[in-house]
Amino acid sequence: MTASRDQNIGRTPHIPVLLRPLLAACAPVRGLWLDGTFGAGGYTRGLLEAGADCVIGVDRDPLALQMAQAWAGEYGDRLRLVAGNFSELDAHAGALLDGVVLDLGVSSMQIDQPERGFSFQKDGPLDMRMSQSGESAADLVNTASEARLADILYHFGEERASRRIARAIVEARSPDPITTTLRLADIISKCLPRPKPGQSHPATRSFQALRIAVNEEFTELVQGLVAAERALKPGGLLAVVTFHSLEDRVVKRFFQQAAGEEPNANRYAPVKENTTARFELVTRKAIGPDDVELAENPRARSAKLRVARRTAAPAKDVDAGTLDAPDLPQSQSKKAQTQKGQR
Numbered sequence: 001m002t003a004s005r006d007q008n009i010g011r012t013p014h015i016p017v018l019l020r021p022l023l024a025a026c027a028p029v030r031g032l033w034l035d036g037t038f039g040a041g042g043y044t045r046g047l048l049e050a051g052a053d054c055v056i057g058v059d060r061d062p063l064a065l066q067m068a069q070a071w072a073g074e075y076g077d078r079l080r081l082v083a084g085n086f087s088e089l090d091a092h093a094g095a096l097l098d099g100v101v102l103d104l105g106v107s108s109m110q111i112d113q114p115e116r117g118f119s120f121q122k123d124g125p126l127d128m129r130m131s132q133s134g135e136s137a138a139d140l141v142n143t144a145s146e147a148r149l150a151d152i153l154y155h156f157g158e159e160r161a162s163r164r165i166a167r168a169i170v171e172a173r174s175p176d177p178i179t180t181t182l183r184l185a186d187i188i189s190k191c192l193p194r195p196k197p198g199q200s201h202p203a204t205r206s207f208q209a210l211r212i213a214v215n216e217e218f219t220e221l222v223q224g225l226v227a228a229e230r231a232l233k234p235g236g237l238l239a240v241v242t243f244h245s246l247e248d249r250v251v252k253r254f255f256q257q258a259a260g261e262e263p264n265a266n267r268y269a270p271v272k273e274n275t276t277a278r279f280e281l282v283t284r285k286a287i288g289p290d291d292v293e294l295a296e297n298p299r300a301r302s303a304k305l306r307v308a309r310r311t312a313a314p315a316k317d318v319d320a321g322t323l324d325a326p327d328l329p330q331s332q333s334k335k336a337q338t339q340k341g342q343r
């Protein structure tokens with residue numbers, strides 16, 4: 001989540017979102033914690049100041065860890081930084097944990113730097129890779145089939161004009177590939193009605209969708225939750241902050257299932273075996289920002305915090321399908337792969 005549009009990365013204040021309620025829900029904070037989305041280190045510092053003995057800060061963005069070098073020394077061996085994905089957080093931890101925090105999405109440093117290619121407000125290369133490696137948004141936009149692009153916009157951005165936008169992208173990219181954020185934003189804007197005052201930019205949903213696809217955010221989220229379950233001690237806490245309803249739905253389902261509190265959708269279905277709960281819910285309802293936080297940081301508006309406590313029951317693998325994690329139709333992905341191979 002970003003907190004400023006300041007262009008100067010060194011001065012960009014990143015206001016940690018929902019940190020106060022997170023620390024309150026996790027109190028007393030003790031022992032070994034892992035912050036799977038280190039970013040500017042706001043949560044990590046909060047946990048260390050609140051009493052964690054040691055925090056392992058993980059981020060897939062090498063720049064986030066590089067920036068922390070300026071202050072990490074203050075905490076000596078109480079802070080360990082690891083470059084990697086939170087989907088493998090149990091391997092990064094190498095020991096059982098007292099707590100895991102995940103603050104999903106992008107940071108101020110990422111979105112406010114035009115050269116990272118996340119923003120439709122400022123021109124930059126169409127990149128969007130948090131890890132700065134692998135397939136970029138430009139690669140995706142210029143090579144995916146029209147059907148795959150439409151699926152990405154629809155499933156990951158809930159964009160109702162997905163087909164219209166996908167068609168416009170495919171028409172525009174040949175013979176002149178789309179390589180900059182503002183050109184893509186302009187192509188998308190022309191497919192949609194002009195926004196009314198107060199409405200978000202027309203490219204908001206499409207940029208979210210492409211970012212999710214480029215960074216495989218739902219695969220990371222599901223695997224990260226499962227990895228946290230494996231890594232936590234009995235009594236250990238898992239706190240997750242989400243920024244849109246698609247993410248929150250996955251976290252909510254995961255916690256409900258793991259706590260054995262899943263609502264039975266079909267009242268005629270046979271009564272399920274009473275499985276041992278792997279988590280207990282600490283927050284029964286998601287916590288959002290209060291008025292004070294909203295006044296300080298309007299971008300916290302859509303943030304939601306959920307916290308659960310690990311029990312002693314053995315960890316289980318979870319099928320992503322049962323968590324309602326958005327995914328692309330398999331056939332389209334395969335078609336896109338083939339098309340890519342032909343180019």
Ligand SMILES: C[S@@+](CC[C@H](N)C(=O)[O-])C[C@H]1O[C@@H](n2cnc3c(N)ncnc32)[C@H](O)[C@@H]1O
Binds near residue numbers: 104
């Ligand atoms: C919203 S920011 C976190 C901000 C942080 N809580 C703070 O207070 O400074 C999200 C960070 O998580 C990182 N990130 C996102 N997905 C990740 C993943 N799957 N694995 C590791 N890091 C990830 C991003 O690179 C970004 O730096």
